[in-house]
């Protein structure tokens with residue numbers, strides 16, 4: 275009894291002091307002492323390594339039985355401390371361990387959850403440590419009465435928590451397929467199959483990294499989001515700028531945390547949107563070269579990891595990536611201007627969502643000619659505007675019904691005259707040219723135009739169409 279009171283007192287006193295190690299050495303106590311947070315302060319405490327090494331030798335000389343455990347998020351221990359301070363990495367529980375925790379919890383709390391909801395719950399908990407899973411399960415007991423809402427509660431918690439560390443779990447895409455991009459589709463299907471257990475039997479494994487390169491609005495982010503759905507995995511998006519912390523140590527802890535999280539998430543896409551940001555100033559040595567260290571950590575993970583994680587990065591400018599990084603991507607696709615057949619597919623996907631329509635072949639030809647050079651995002655936006663206008667018109671005239679409205683071609687062609695496509699801007703057309711010039715690095719997202727709309731194309735602004743066309747038989 276006496277002992278436990280003195281320990282508690284000491285714990286309280288140690289919490290408030292600047293030098294817990296010295297205080298501990300001075301206190302007449304024996305036992306196991308756990309100090310958390312001390313290693314995280316390394317950036318602020320210049321002599322920390324000295325303090326630790328002094329403490330080690332004092333403890334060693336001393337007759338008392340004491341054992342000190344330092345807890346930290348980061349494993350950035352200097353080389354000189356390695357022999358004194360063995361590092362034990364605690365990984366979050368694996369998926370099957372989480373599945374056990376969840377089923378025990380359901381049994382104890384007498385709740386029933388079907389297999390699919392249990393699977394979603396396990397997915398939501400992946401990457402979280404044991405203690406945290408326990409806390410969230412307990413919160414769920416009091417806050418969620420319906421079993422069907424449990425996975426979204428856990429996911430909501432995880433989203434909030436990760437946001438603070440530069441990680442988001444993106445919402446699903448606005449449409450369910452990347453239209454008109456047959457070559458990209460083949461690659462994605464290959465990747466999906468490489469995630470199947472059969473692949474392993476042949477010694478095949480999923481690619482570690484895929485790069486989607488092209489001008490804005492061409493569907494890169496959409497393709498990345500859909501690929502997660504396609505392979506049946508989670509999607510973890512990282513924002514490089516938010517991963518950079520106040521100190522080198524904090525930044526490294528953030529990137530390590532991110533990589534641990536994806537490594538323990540089972541089948542998963544690690545998504546870096548606009549990845550060139552990661553390399554802006556990476557070799558400049560700012561902030562103690564933190565950007566270079568982070569990039570180095572990511573590079574070695576890209577090479578070494580064996581988990582079922584495919585990293586998908588999107589990028590506007592390829593020349594901003596260092597060559598050793600480009601080499602790490604096993605598949606590189608470029609998104610350029612799309613041919614008429616692909617544009618037709620993109621239109622259909624978006625029109626089907628908003629309208630009833632019945633265009634003749636001739637009308638399609640007019641539409642595709644008018645929208646030539648537009649990106650899929652510009653098509654999506656134009657369709658959206660026309661849908662909004664029709665809704666507005668019907669509400670104002672009192673003709674509103676919830677049915678999809680009938681679309682006339684003239685509405686879309688009129689909308690086309692309200693904007694200038696990005697491809698006609700100098701900066702963007704330069705980027706398209708650059709993409710074409712470096713195309714040997716990458717595969718186009720669409721092959722030759724096999725559709726009835728394939729025409730003998732005039733080069734756009736002197737730049738050949740990225741997909742080429744069947745009729746011109748241009749090599750792609």
Ligand SMILES: Nc1ncnc2c1ncn2[C@@H]1O[C@H](COP(=O)(O)OP(=O)(O)O)[C@@H](O)[C@H]1O
Pocket residue numbers: 448449451452453454455489490491492493494495496497588620623650651652654
């Ligand atoms: N291939 C496509 N098929 C259908 N819609 C597309 C396609 N590509 C882009 N879009 C539309 O454009 C929007 C913006 O695309 P996004 O993926 O964000 O472009 P990027 O990342 O290349 O800038 C998408 O949300 C979607 O509505």
Ligand SMILES: [Mg+2]
Pocket residue numbers: 491494495496547588
């Ligand atoms: Mg994008």
